Amino acid sequence: MKRWGLAKAIASNAMAYKLDFVLWAILHPLQIAVYYFLWVSVYKYGGLEYVAGYSLNNMITYYVLSIVVGALTWVGIEEEIEEDIVSGNMIQKMTKPMSVGEYFFFENIGYKLLAVPLIVVPTLLLGYLLFGAQLTSFPNLLLFSLFSLIAMVMNFLLSLTVGALAFWMKKIHSLVRLKRTAFFLLSGGLFPLELLPTGVRALFDLLPFKYLLYVPIKAYFGEVGVEHFLLSLGWVLFTYLCYKLIWRRAYKQFKGVGV
Amino acid sequence: MIIRVRELRKEFKTYKKEPGIIGSLKSLVRRRYKIKVAVDDISFDVKKGEFLGFIGPNGAGKSTTIKMLTGILTPTSGEAKVLGFVPWKQREKYVKHIGVIFGQKSQLWWDLPPLDTFHLLKEIYEIDEKEFEERLERLVKLLEVKDVQKIPVRNLSLGERMKCEFITALLHDPKVLFLDEPTIGLDVVAKENIRKFLMLMNKREKKTIILTTHDMSDVEELCKRVILIDKGKIIYDGPLKKLKEKFVENKLVEVEFSKEYKEIFLPEGCSLIYSSKYKAGIEVNLKKASVSSLITFLLNNFEVKDLSIKEPKIEEVIRKVYES
Amino acid sequence: MRALKVFLKFLEIEWGKTMAYRINFLLHNLSILLSDILSPLLAILIYHNTPGIPGWTLSQFLLFYGTNIFVWGLAGFFFLPMSWRTSWKVRIGLFDQILVRPIKPVLHLTLTSVDLDKIGEVILGLLIILLSGVKFDPIQLSMYLLFLGCGILVMYSLSLMLTSAAILFVRVKNIFHIIWVLGEFTEYPLSLYSAPFRFFFTFILPFGLVSFYPAYAFFGLLESSTILSLLLITALFFLLALKMFDFAIKRYTSAGG
Numbered sequence: 130m131k132r133w134g135l136a137k138a139i140a141s142n143a144m145a146y147k148l149d150f151v152l153w154a155i156l157h158p159l160q161i162a163v164y165y166f167l168w169v170s171v172y173k174y175g176g177l178e179y180v181a182g183y184s185l186n187n188m189i190t191y192y193v194l195s196i197v198v199g200a201l202t203w204v205g206i207e208e209e210i211e212e213d214i215v216s217g218n219m220i221q222k223m224t225k226p227m228s229v230g231e232y233f234f235f236e237n238i239g240y241k242l243l244a245v246p247l248i249v250v251p252t253l254l255l256g257y258l259l260f261g262a263q264l265t266s267f268p269n270l271l272l273f274s275l276f277s278l279i280a281m282v283m284n285f286l287l288s289l290t291v292g293a294l295a296f297w298m299k300k301i302h303s304l305v306r307l308k309r310t311a312f313f314l315l316s317g318g319l320f321p322l323e324l325l326p327t328g329v330r331a332l333f334d335l336l337p338f339k340y341l342l343y344v345p346i347k348a349y350f351g352e353v354g355v356e357h358f359l360l361s362l363g364w365v366l367f368t369y370l371c372y373k374l375i376w377r378r379a380y381k382q383f384k385g386v387g388v
Numbered sequence: 389m390i391i392r393v394r395e396l397r398k399e400f401k402t403y404k405k406e407p408g409i410i411g412s413l414k415s416l417v418r419r420r421y422k423i424k425v426a427v428d429d430i431s432f433d434v435k436k437g438e439f440l441g442f443i444g445p446n447g448a449g450k451s452t453t454i455k456m457l458t459g460i461l462t463p464t465s466g467e468a469k470v471l472g473f474v475p476w477k478q479r480e481k482y483v484k485h486i487g488v489i490f491g492q493k494s495q496l497w498w499d500l501p502p503l504d505t506f507h508l509l510k511e512i513y514e515i516d517e518k519e520f521e522e523r524l525e526r527l528v529k530l531l532e533v534k535d536v537q538k539i540p541v542r543n544l545s546l547g548e549r550m551k552c553e554f555i556t557a558l559l560h561d562p563k564v565l566f567l568d569e570p571t572i573g574l575d576v577v578a579k580e581n582i583r584k585f586l587m588l589m590n591k592r593e594k595k596t597i598i599l600t601t602h603d604m605s606d607v608e609e610l611c612k613r614v615i616l617i618d619k620g621k622i623i624y625d626g627p628l629k630k631l632k633e634k635f636v637e638n639k640l641v642e643v644e645f646s647k648e649y650k651e652i653f654l655p656e657g658c659s660l661i662y663s664s665k666y667k668a669g670i671e672v673n674l675k676k677a678s679v680s681s682l683i684t685f686l687l688n689n690f691e692v693k694d695l696s697i698k699e700p701k702i703e704e705v706i707r708k709v710y711e712s
Numbered sequence: 713m714r715a716l717k718v719f720l721k722f723l724e725i726e727w728g729k730t731m732a733y734r735i736n737f738l739l740h741n742l743s744i745l746l747s748d749i750l751s752p753l754l755a756i757l758i759y760h761n762t763p764g765i766p767g768w769t770l771s772q773f774l775l776f777y778g779t780n781i782f783v784w785g786l787a788g789f790f791f792l793p794m795s796w797r798t799s800w801k802v803r804i805g806l807f808d809q810i811l812v813r814p815i816k817p818v819l820h821l822t823l824t825s826v827d828l829d830k831i832g833e834v835i836l837g838l839l840i841i842l843l844s845g846v847k848f849d850p851i852q853l854s855m856y857l858l859f860l861g862c863g864i865l866v867m868y869s870l871s872l873m874l875t876s877a878a879i880l881f882v883r884v885k886n887i888f889h890i891i892w893v894l895g896e897f898t899e900y901p902l903s904l905y906s907a908p909f910r911f912f913f914t915f916i917l918p919f920g921l922v923s924f925y926p927a928y929a930f931f932g933l934l935e936s937s938t939i940l941s942l943l944l945i946t947a948l949f950f951l952l953a954l955k956m957f958d959f960a961i962k963r964y965t966s967a968g969g
């Protein structure tokens with residue numbers, strides 16, 4: 130299939146930058162260290178067994194998984210879209226039999242194929258061996274994979290939607306950075322959402338962003354229910370509609386203006 | 389002597405790496421290298437007010453020599469003194485008195501209008517306010533860049549950019565100008581303008597100018613003296629006239645006629661190299677005839693639509709020099 | 713002084729450029745501010761849910777963190793951009809223009825690196841410091857300022873080192889990435905980390921001087937021997953940076969760029 134060929138091509142092309150990827154493998158787990166030290170000292174200082182329902186090992190596992198899921202759901206699409214518009218490649222992509230969305234999707238899978246061996250595996254390994262992260266049951270692992278998949282799709286669609294703004298705004302670096310930081314915060318990447326005071330927590334719960342990180346991590350601990358699954362699918366549908374709407378607008382606008 | 393060069397030499401190490409993983413590993417342990425001699429013990433002098441042309445094929449060592457004389461490259465051995473300075477040893481003091489243009493590399497801030505760069509340079513060179521305003525106005529007028537100077541550099545055409553580059557090189561009123569391929573990539577009109585401007589700088593303002601180029605027509609119009617460099621060595625150092633008299637034997641004139649001519653008859657010393665329906669290439673043996681006389685002949689006897697004179701390539705001239 | 717004039721002129725030019733893209737400027741500052749808020753947010757939640765971070769009250773932590781933001785912001789405003797801009801210049805071949813000017817390359821690059829996008833961070837850092845609610849006396853303040861100065865010098869030295877790397881190796885995105893990740897360790901006090909990390913960030917890459925030691929000095933917890941050694945480290949790090957830069961320039965002018 131031509132589409133999978135694209136994914137493979139991206140993966141093998143990227144291997145040319147070998148040094149970069151060795152670095153990734155080391156740097157991502159290193160980021161755990163800061164939070165490891167932080168929480169170890171907080172738990173020790175307070176003589177605490179649980180914080181917001183998490184034991185120390187739970188907490189560490191949370192951060193390890195935060196990095197893992199973050200790497201799995203990562204997309205750099207917005208910058209690509211901006212570049213493609215400026216360079217004129219976007220026109221090419223728009224006139225191919227594949228839709229632009231499909232093109233980016235399979236290209237992104239290529240990168241994800243790399244992310245698994247280079248980031249996920251070292252991070253999990255070091256997480257277990259060095260930092261004391263916890264293993265989980267096989268069923269929970271499956272749940273974790275399922276919700277991670279949903280998170281990947283959702284983040285992909287959201288990024289495509291935001292990326293489309295490049296058609297109108299030309300330069301969207303700052304906006305994208307703002308979006309990534311906001312998503313990181315709202316999805317529970319910085320801390321488990323249980324730490325939030327009740328009122329704020331309720332707000333976070335209403336938003337779809339917890340499905341990007343928080344819910345997959347909860348799945349790892351086996352703390353998800355059917356309602357999470359159904360709601361997440363609902364949100365994916367919603368983001369899909371947003372993506373379709375804005376890109377239809379973008380096609381119109383772009384074709385009208387031309388290069 | 390405003391410039392003195394003695395036995396100047398520059399060697400470069402080029403590293404060889406075998407392809408593949410084994411090659412990369414090998415190169416970590418021991419690097420194999422070759423030594424390339426870019427400039428091979430050259431010596432020459434330049435007087436104040438001269439307009440010197442440095443000619444030679446690509447890779448001959450022209451740019452390398454200029455880089456050493458402007459202080460941005462340190463030689464492997466040898467000496468050079470410009471305006472009493474050793475360029476690479478006293479770079480910051482020395483550079484205040486020279487203007488440099490590297491044809492391919494810009495001196496202007498890429499995302500700013502040239503005018504901003506000019507103002508920045510005023511501060512860096514510590515140019516007096518009044519002097520700056522006067523000189524800038526004069527240069528802008530001469531080069532006709534009044535409107536262009538306010539547009540960001542990345543939006544300028546090559547010709548417009550080049551003219552602004554010249555301003556950066558002259559704002560601080562340097563005594564010596566080093567120009568490394570300044571007309572490369574420019575169209576005929578732009579080249580003419582630049583040449584006129586350089587003539588002015590040399591004749592009226594008595595600036596010493598060193599020009600490197602592999603475009604013979606630049607040299608023809610501007611330089612009385614040329615140094616011919618090839619493979620790092622000076623092959624010829626003297627008046628351009630003599631070089632041409634000795635070595636340029638032929639010129640090619642390309643004609644386009646408005647009518648079809650079955651037979652093209654030519655005066656003595658001119659031979660037909662090729663002809664097609666409306667075009668013809670005629671070689672003029674300079675020992676026996678002149679280009680101008682051929683042109684007059686053609687115009688008198690044929691209906692000429694267009695004419696161009698092809699300069700012999702430098703490579704050919706050099707070949708002839710070798711053959712002598 | 714000429715250096716000041718060059719800097720001010722470049723600042724003026726950059727201001728004009730930035731104001732032409734006001735929305736982007738605003739958005740950029742907003743995004744930086746948001747990411748800067750994250751760590752204090754986590755700290756506040758930690759203090760909300762637990763006794764807190766050992767050795768630091770919330771206001772002490774905020775002073776520490778505000779200092780961190782302030783110094784990174786200052787560095788990002790005045791001289792950190794020097795490193796990636798030089799990398800770009802060398803790649804495109806615009807670096808020679810630096811050498812052809814009658815000004816020391818190190819000065820030239822330093823004076824033309826201002827990045828107005830970071831002004832928000834500087835102001836935010838200052839605000840957090842002032843609003844942290846920590847009371848101080850003149851001695852504490854002077855110790856703090858002394859080490860703040862050291863931290864700024866350390867960041868400048870780091871900028872010089874990264875710039876030297878850019879001149880030597882051209883493609884340095886990886887090195888930037890490493891520094892960025894290591895920089896994340898400055899978001900929390902050094903005292904939390906294990907001995908190897910504390911050693912590394914004090915003696916090898918003195919990031920501790922950016923915010924930890926100034927804050928520590930503020931609370932009067934440093935011994936005089938420590939103070940002296942920290943000053944010495946700052947000076948050595950700076951000298952090392954200058955030497956590296958000199959070496960980079962020498963290499964460049966010998967190899968021809």
